[in-house]
Amino acid sequence: MRLDPLLTERLVKSLLWCFTGLTIFVLIFIITFISVKGLPQLSWTFLFHDIEDMGRTGGIFPTLVSTLYLTLIALLVASPLGVGSAIYLTEYTLEGWVTRLIRFGAECLAGVPSIILGLFGFVLFVIKLNFGWSMLSGGLSLAIMILPTIIRTSEEALKAVPKEYQDVCFSLGISKWQTITRVVLPCALPGIMTGIVLSIGRSIGETAVVLFTAGASLRTPTTLFDSGRSMAVHFYILAREGLSMPNAYGTAAILIISILLINITAYTLMQRFLQKYR
Amino acid sequence: MLAVKIHVRDLTFHYGSQCAIQGLNLDIYQGEILGLMGPAKSGKTTFLRVLNRMCDLVPTARVAGSVLLDGAEILGPECDVDGLRRRVGMVFAKPVPLPRSIYENLAFAPRLQKKHQHRHELDELVENSLKAAQLWEEVKDRLRDSALKLSGGQQQRLCLARTLAMQPEVILLDEPTSGLDPISTARIEETLTELKKDFTIILVSNNTKQIARCSDKVAFMLMSRLVEYGVTPEVFMVPKQKETDDYISGRFG
Amino acid sequence: MLTRERLIEKVLLLLALSAIGSLALITIFIFLEGLPIILKTGVRHFIFGAHWAPTKGHFGILAMILSSIYVTLGALIFGVPLALACAIVLAEFAPPSLTRILKPTIELLAGIPSVVYGFLGVVLLVPIIRGYLGGPGLSLLAAALILGIMILPTVISISIDAMNAVPTLYREGSIALGATQWQTVRKLVLPAARSGIITAIILGMGRAIGETMAVIMVAGNALSIPTSILDSVRTLTANIALELGYASGAHREALFATGIVLFIIIMILNTAATLIAGRK
Ligand SMILES: Nc1ncnc2c1ncn2[C@@H]1O[C@H](COP(=O)(O)OP(=O)(O)OP(=O)(O)O)[C@@H](O)[C@H]1O
Numbered sequence A: 001m002r003l004d005p006l007l008t009e010r011l012v013k014s015l016l017w018c019f020t021g022l023t024i025f026v027l028i029f030i031i032t033f034i035s036v037k038g039l040p041q042l043s044w045t046f047l048f049h050d051i052e053d054m055g056r057t058g059g060i061f062p063t064l065v066s067t068l069y070l071t072l073i074a075l076l077v078a079s080p081l082g083v084g085s086a087i088y089l090t091e092y093t094l095e096g097w098v099t100r101l102i103r104f105g106a107e108c109l110a111g112v113p114s115i116i117l118g119l120f121g122f123v124l125f126v127i128k129l130n131f132g133w134s135m136l137s138g139g140l141s142l143a144i145m146i147l148p149t150i151i152r153t154s155e156e157a158l159k160a161v162p163k164e165y166q167d168v169c170f171s172l173g174i175s176k177w178q179t180i181t182r183v184v185l186p187c188a189l190p191g192i193m194t195g196i197v198l199s200i201g202r203s204i205g206e207t208a209v210v211l212f213t214a215g216a217s218l219r220t221p222t223t224l225f226d227s228g229r230s231m232a233v234h235f236y237i238l239a240r241e242g243l244s245m246p247n248a249y250g251t252a253a254i255l256i257i258s259i260l261l262i263n264i265t266a267y268t269l270m271q272r273f274l275q276k277y278r
Numbered sequence B: 001m002l003a004v005k006i007h008v009r010d011l012t013f014h015y016g017s018q019c020a021i022q023g024l025n026l027d028i029y030q031g032e033i034l035g036l037m038g039p040a041k042s043g044k045t046t047f048l049r050v051l052n053r054m055c056d057l058v059p060t061a062r063v064a065g066s067v068l069l070d071g072a073e074i075l076g077p078e079c080d081v082d083g084l085r086r087r088v089g090m091v092f093a094k095p096v097p098l099p100r101s102i103y104e105n106l107a108f109a110p111r112l113q114k115k116h117q118h119r120h121e122l123d124e125l126v127e128n129s130l131k132a133a134q135l136w137e138e139v140k141d142r143l144r145d146s147a148l149k150l151s152g153g154q155q156q157r158l159c160l161a162r163t164l165a166m167q168p169e170v171i172l173l174d175e176p177t178s179g180l181d182p183i184s185t186a187r188i189e190e191t192l193t194e195l196k197k198d199f200t201i202i203l204v205s206n207n208t209k210q211i212a213r214c215s216d217k218v219a220f221m222l223m224s225r226l227v228e229y230g231v232t233p234e235v236f237m238v239p240k241q242k243e244t245d246d247y248i249s250g251r252f253g
Numbered sequence C: 001m002l003t004r005e006r007l008i009e010k011v012l013l014l015l016a017l018s019a020i021g022s023l024a025l026i027t028i029f030i031f032l033e034g035l036p037i038i039l040k041t042g043v044r045h046f047i048f049g050a051h052w053a054p055t056k057g058h059f060g061i062l063a064m065i066l067s068s069i070y071v072t073l074g075a076l077i078f079g080v081p082l083a084l085a086c087a088i089v090l091a092e093f094a095p096p097s098l099t100r101i102l103k104p105t106i107e108l109l110a111g112i113p114s115v116v117y118g119f120l121g122v123v124l125l126v127p128i129i130r131g132y133l134g135g136p137g138l139s140l141l142a143a144a145l146i147l148g149i150m151i152l153p154t155v156i157s158i159s160i161d162a163m164n165a166v167p168t169l170y171r172e173g174s175i176a177l178g179a180t181q182w183q184t185v186r187k188l189v190l191p192a193a194r195s196g197i198i199t200a201i202i203l204g205m206g207r208a209i210g211e212t213m214a215v216i217m218v219a220g221n222a223l224s225i226p227t228s229i230l231d232s233v234r235t236l237t238a239n240i241a242l243e244l245g246y247a248s249g250a251h252r253e254a255l256f257a258t259g260i261v262l263f264i265i266i267m268i269l270n271t272a273a274t275l276i277a278g279r280k
């Protein structure tokens, strides 16, 4: 038996719209739920006090510092590597097996699960290099995690810069490197920033990598070799051990809201960039 | 007798296996405008790009023969390519201002050369170049505005001024007026005639009338070869080759 | 001057090798740490052994492999239909102005950390499962549902891109011939976008099988081969994360060995995705 095509059309369409509605609802619900439960917990003491009684009371100040510390190290290491890779791929080589190998490496690295990165960071940085559970170990492991994102977005940004600019610069007797640093990179900067900002978001939310490389010390880290728990790790421990629901919600709210703001920034930057070059 | 500025001997150029210039011999004289004409894909742009080694940017390019600039070989590996490009400036068919201010477009390359350290030197250079390209009057009050806001004709004169600001010896122009209206075209032509006192100019154009108006010597290329070369009025009045005659009189095809 | 440019090029090449270099380092270290114990236990016993008691010298990870596979399949069963429906609606049916808002919204949500998903699973989903379906609540079902939601943004966004890559002209031709929109999508757009959609699903699968924190929180982590979707399960990732903190000696090596298995599965998936995506 064949259904009337118009009827099928209407049935299928309403079903698909329902599914879409459900998906969007679930995703919006997550944010609303966490915000509604978590925002009331936020206060000056919560943000700027030390963790007390394993997190049952007190604030989350050390976790803010650790998160910032880890993210900063990751960015300082991964940005030059990533942007440099992208420059090499777009400006210095022809498509060939070298570029294919490099791109394949980046793509595979992007797919490596964070627990494997955690294992790797643990054995290499924490144990073999004897950095211990520390900001340095954690930051380096996160750097490996965000490297592929930075490479990919930077590559796209560099490719979007009109080739004519380079022709003009070369015809003016400007060397390749000067052309890249003075003309191409400034034009691609918003696109490159998008990748970097997205990476900040990922570093802030990452748990598995950080837990096994930076540890979970309650103190505020000062040197590179201090251990410290990031916000995400702190939240994980609070939630898993059921130490304090209000504090867990509060931490989750800060996590989610900061990541959303960061991603919105990245998105806006990207839109601006695309508008300029399309 | 004028001095030979560029001396081209047996120049042959390939993109991969495709030939773009075949056994070209040509002398280009100091202080003259050489008009280079020919149908599409005859190798005109390629010839210009050989003269300032922009052809290096195409990975499959192969070049043979010899090009001497003031007696020195420029095709060899010992040639300082960036230096050569500063001596042999190029204006492209499509005007491409850099996404910076008018002033910065002109000052950009000279500043990187570090020859012009002082502010007032740069100011002077920018002003003189803009005047030489006949753009000064139109932009002198908005040097800090983005160059992208200029009209097409203004942008092309800006590109010319940008090349002049490098103080080159030779200027290569690749169909500089192909996208412009008659008035802008006339202004550029006027500028070129002014400039030839101080520079050696090669003007590529599809517009035979423009070549006839502006150039002192004319070269005609057809299918990668140089077919005819001579003093402009003579070539236009009594072409030696039938192809040239056909091309000039628009009977080509 | 020339040598400076050459030097810069060499330095950039070195930087460009950082990604593939890191990948190589990861592979080397994980294998160096984990391979000996696999060889000692025997590949067969390690992979098909059902008994995991690392302190007593039993290293069989079959239960975890199966759990990982079940949880991932479950996630695909929940996630893929939703994601495809969403992608079809946003790419084909919804007015462009709506898509312009919804697509980035969905992509933004890819940034929600996995611990948050896990937490929500614990406070919202697990009590419902326990209350209505029985069992401990922390279960294969809970993990599959949470992972199904987590892979939505990935699958949706790549599928939309794949469908958008199908030329509009085809669509107009089909509509002009009197086909309905759904017929056009089913007969024309979906087949044309197939390789992109498969890539999306494989990448979603990779995300699901590699996910750790959310799964630890909702799956219950019991060490046995699951017999029902309400059973508590422990995946490969969860096993590593749960025990790495205190493991030492052979036990720790066995965790790296678990990592090797996971790593190989992921590499196979990634290579498949790259091959399929590149085959257009
Ligand atoms: N980058 C390139 N790679 C490969 N072949 C090229 C390249 N640039 C030009 N060619 C080929 O070389 C030949 C000469 O091209 P060229 O651009 O020099 O011609 P032209 O006389 O400037 O033509 P037009 O009047 O269209 O500008 C053409 O057949 C062209 O297809």
Ligand SMILES: [Mg+2]
Residues within 6 Å of the ligand: B044, B045, B046, B174
């Ligand atoms: Mg040309």
